[in-house]
Amino acid sequence: MTxxxxxxxxxxxxxxxxxxxxxxxxxxxxxxxxxxxxxxxxLLFGAYTIAQLNAEIGFLPAVALGVAATAGIGLLVxxxxxxxxxxxAVITLAILTIGVDIILxxxxxxxxxxxxxxxxxxxxxxxxxxxxVGITENRLYAMxxxxxxxxxxxxxxxxxxxxxxxxxxxxxxxTAALMGIRRGRVSAVAWVVGAGLAAVxxxxxxxxxxxxxxxxxxxxxxxxxxxxxxxxxxxxGGAVIGGLIIGIAEALASGYQxxxxxxxxxxxxxxxxxxxxxxxxxxxxxxFGTKELTxx
Amino acid sequence: MLEVEGLQVTYGGAVQxxxxxxxxxxxxxxxxxxxxxxxxxxxxxxxxxNTLKLHRGRVEAGTITFDGASLTGRDASAIxxxxxxxxxxxxxxxxxxxxxxxxxAGAMGNRDKSARAAAxxxxxxxxxxxxxxxxxxxxxxxxxxxxxxxxxxxxxxxPKLLLLDEPSLGLAPKIIGQIGQxxxxxxxxxxxxxxxxxxxxxxLQVADSAYVLDVGKVSxxxxxxxLAATDAVQRLYLGQAAGDETQVQQxxxxxxxxxxxxxx
Ligand SMILES: Nc1ncnc2c1ncn2[C@@H]1O[C@H](COP(=O)(O)OP(=O)(O)OP(=O)(O)O)[C@@H](O)[C@H]1O
Ligand SMILES: [Mg+2]
Numbered sequence: 374m375t376x377x378x379x380x381x382x383x384x385x386x387x388x389x390x391x392x393x394x395x396x397x398x399x400x401x402x403x404x405x406x407x408x409x410x411x412x413x414x415x416l417l418f419g420a421y422t423i424a425q426l427n428a429e430i431g432f433l434p435a436v437a438l439g440v441a442a443t444a445g446i447g448l449l450v451x452x453x454x455x456x457x458x459x460x461x462a463v464i465t466l467a468i469l470t471i472g473v474d475i476i477l478x479x480x481x482x483x484x485x486x487x488x489x490x491x492x493x494x495x496x497x498x499x500x501x502x503x504x505x506v507g508i509t510e511n512r513l514y515a516m517x518x519x520x521x522x523x524x525x526x527x528x529x530x531x532x533x534x535x536x537x538x539x540x541x542x543x544x545x546x547x548t549a550a551l552m553g554i555r556r557g558r559v560s561a562v563a564w565v566v567g568a569g570l571a572a573v574x575x576x577x578x579x580x581x582x583x584x585x586x587x588x589x590x591x592x593x594x595x596x597x598x599x600x601x602x603x604x605x606x607x608x609x610g611g612a613v614i615g616g617l618i619i620g621i622a623e624a625l626a627s628g629y630q631x632x633x634x635x636x637x638x639x640x641x642x643x644x645x646x647x648x649x650x651x652x653x654x655x656x657x658x659x660x661f662g663t664k665e666l667t668x669x
Numbered sequence: 670m671l672e673v674e675g676l677q678v679t680y681g682g683a684v685q686x687x688x689x690x691x692x693x694x695x696x697x698x699x700x701x702x703x704x705x706x707x708x709x710x711x712x713x714x715x716x717x718x719n720t721l722k723l724h725r726g727r728v729e730a731g732t733i734t735f736d737g738a739s740l741t742g743r744d745a746s747a748i749x750x751x752x753x754x755x756x757x758x759x760x761x762x763x764x765x766x767x768x769x770x771x772x773x774a775g776a777m778g779n780r781d782k783s784a785r786a787a788a789x790x791x792x793x794x795x796x797x798x799x800x801x802x803x804x805x806x807x808x809x810x811x812x813x814x815x816x817x818x819x820x821x822x823x824x825x826x827x828p829k830l831l832l833l834d835e836p837s838l839g840l841a842p843k844i845i846g847q848i849g850q851x852x853x854x855x856x857x858x859x860x861x862x863x864x865x866x867x868x869x870x871x872x873l874q875v876a877d878s879a880y881v882l883d884v885g886k887v888s889x890x891x892x893x894x895x896l897a898a899t900d901a902v903q904r905l906y907l908g909q910a911a912g913d914e915t916q917v918q919q920x921x922x923x924x925x926x927x928x929x930x931x932x933x
Contacts, residue, residue: 460722534777541763541774547723548761553749553778553826 379506380628381621386512388620389519392613393574394597395604396526397567399612403543404556404563405455406463408606411470412571413591414477419443419572420579420586421481424492432495440572446477447568451561459557474591482588490586498581511580522573523613526566530609535562543607596623599649605662614660619645670695671717671753671830671863676731678712680724686712688885689731694830699852699862701872701893703906704882710865711758713882714832717863718755719745735830749778752829759838760819764808768799768818771807775822784827792821795854813844820851830861837868849875869906873897881906 394412401409423439430438454469496510530536539559542549546556571594578593579586600619604611626633627641652660671694678687686709694700704710715721717733719740733740735751743751763771772792776785793800796817802810807818816836823831833852837845849871856862856875866872873879873893881889881902889901896902 534773537766537770537773538777540766540770541777544763544765545761547720548757548763549774550720550723550745551718551749551755551757552775552822553746553754554774555744555746 375505376628377625379508380624382503382506382508383512383628384621384624385617386508386516386620387624388600388617389516390574390577390593390616391597391600391620392616393519393522393570394594395601395612395616396523396609397570398597398601399604399606399609400539400563401567402601402606403609404539405451405459405466405560407455407466407470408463409470409567410467411450411474411477412567412597413594414474414481415443415446415568415571416575416578416594417481417586417588417590418446418477419575420492420590421485421490423572423576424490424579424586427493432493436576439576440569443572443575444565444569447564448561451564455564456557456560478588478591485586485588489584492576492579492586494576494580496580509581511577512582515577515580518573518577522570526570527609535559539563596645599645603649603652603659605659607663608659608661611659611661619648622648670736671861672732672734673713673717674732674734676713676716676733677729678709678716678721678726679729680712680726682727686726686885687716687731690882690885690887692880692887692890694861694863696829696861697856697859698877699856699864699875701864701866701869701876701879702882703866703869703872703879703902705867705905707884708882709885710882711834712885714755714757714834714863714865717753717832718748719743746778749826752827753832754778754823754826754828754830755832756819756823756834756836758834760812760815762807762810762815762818762822764806766807767804768807768810769803771818771822772799772825775825778826781827785825788825788827791858792824795824795851796821813840813847816840816844816848817851820855824855824860828860830863831855832863832865834865835867836864837866837871845871867906869897869902873902 394416397412398409401407419439422442423435426435426438450470450473455466458466494511496514499510500507501510501513530539538549538554541552542554542556542559550556575590578590596619597616600615601612602615603618604613604615622644623641626644630638630641633640673690673692676687676690677685679685690709690713692700692702702710702713712726715724715726716728717740721728728741735753738751740748740751763774766774772789776788779785779788798814799818799821802814807815810818820833820836836848840848845868852862852864852875864872864876873896876893878891879893879896880887881896889896889899
């Protein structure tokens with residue numbers, strides 16, 4: 374039972390990080406109808422920038438600047454590419470983001486070299502015990518930060534003018550334009566938010582139990598994808614739930630590896646996709662989605 | 670004043686939807702544009718609001734000016750900011766947003782905070798039922814209420830000229846009469862109206878002047894009462910619907926007497 378609870382807690386904390394990334398996918402998709410395949414590079418860029426700056430200016434300023442810089446990349450991509458090519462086939466835009474991803478990752482990989490860069494979080498890899506169950510400090514903070522950020526996001530999404538404009542534009546872009554809503558602005562903010570969330574996720578992903586900043590981090594974005602899709606790509610709430618489901622499923626599958634050996638070793642790695650496929654078979658547009666994914 | 674001059678529009682480079690349309694909406698007037706299915710009424714409004722490119726349409730020739738300034742090439746949201754606001758065909762309310770959020774969405778182009786507050790008061794005054802349902806999702810409203818919400822949403826932007834695309838579409842005769850009354854009220858409050866309609870009975874009762882659009886061309890124009898008396902309009906738009914017409918007129922008359930506000 375203790376094992377189970379420990380795995381559950383670790384799954385939740387991993388899921389919280391996935392949820393941050395998936396929420397970014399979902400916001401960007403809602404606002405600009407683009408599937409961002411460049412989140413892997415944004416994770417890496419965020420973590421790398423924070424690690425570099427931390428040595429110079431201290432942790433919190435480094436985080437602020439690193440998140441801002443990553444958000445800046447999101448904004449740049451939206452302004453220079455997505456906004457100008459509005460109306461182009463969705464698949465073209467998606468492939469464009471793959472291109473940007475490859476360029477960014479290649480450059481970052483070159484810079485990082487074969488080292489494993491350390492962010493130098495002020496918290497170490499200590500285990501925090503909550504009764505019988507344990508979790509690393511890093512993961513605990515990840516979970517708390519994710520809760521705060523998602524709370525802020527949903528308040529803004531529900532009550533701010535940007536939130537109303539965003540939901541209106543996502544439901545009916547043409548009518549939103551007739552109401553004077555500037556879709557370009559809505560989409561720019563969405564990219565800033567989505568990229569910023571990725572940087573925060575990156576910060577925690579490269580902390581304990583992960584050894585440090587290495588290009589391997591980008592693969593996490595690929596696991597947050599199934600999270601967003603099984604939640605329903607156009608549902609922000611679905612992205613969060615999807616992230617948690619994937620996190621828990623992955624943690625449980627890895628934790629009970631021995632018992633699951635009949636499924637083969639490394640089953641934990643494929644779990645996100647298995648879960649996604651199972652959900653999509655039952656609900657083709659995801660748990661909370663409204664649009665068929667064939668549109669993507 | 671809105672001036673449309675020699676407007677020619679095609680879709681996908683092939684379908685000619687407008688073939689040289691010229692019309693004018695003077696300040697403080699209600700102008701109706703009548704026409705049957707496919708006449709080009711919606712295309713005209715899309716062109717004015719510049720949402721044509723979303724439908725793969727293109728302006729081949731012609732100009733549109735509002736208060737002396739050209740609208741050509743301006744962004745749809747910039748056109749709203751000049752005071753030209755459209756209520757699109759089929760209402761198109763945001764069904765997943767609440768009534769209040771729909772109205773907020775309508776006010777996005779309205780920078781002035783006190784103007785927004787005034788617009789909200791005006792809308793809730795015109796449509797008390799929207800105030801009652803303010804926290805309900807738009808999709809749960811009845812057809813008539815949705816049309817009210819669509820009109821109210823457009824009024825939130827504080828338009829000088831309101832463009833209405835077939836507000837009577839799919840509504841019962843009684844409600845259509847009430848719509849006519851609402852359009853008059855909005856006009857009395859100082860907003861000009863360009864009313865696109867297939868329901869000539871209602872439109873000609875409300876409008877000062879009217880144009881008849883026929884396969885992309887203006888075939889008739891003039892003061893509304895004169896137009897209502899012409900043979901062509903009688904035959905094409907009023908004649909067949911003689912039964913409905915009296916009904917509508919009665920409903921309209923009733924609503925004028927008993928309903929100063931639209932409460933359906
Ligand atoms: N998106 C489009 N692509 C191609 N052709 C179109 C498009 N929209 C309209 N048309 C064509 O343009 C012409 C005018 O259509 P429009 O919708 O403006 O007519 P309408 O007067 O609004 O008709 P209705 O009363 O049915 O709404 C029609 O021949 C129509 O088939
Ligand atoms: Mg039409």
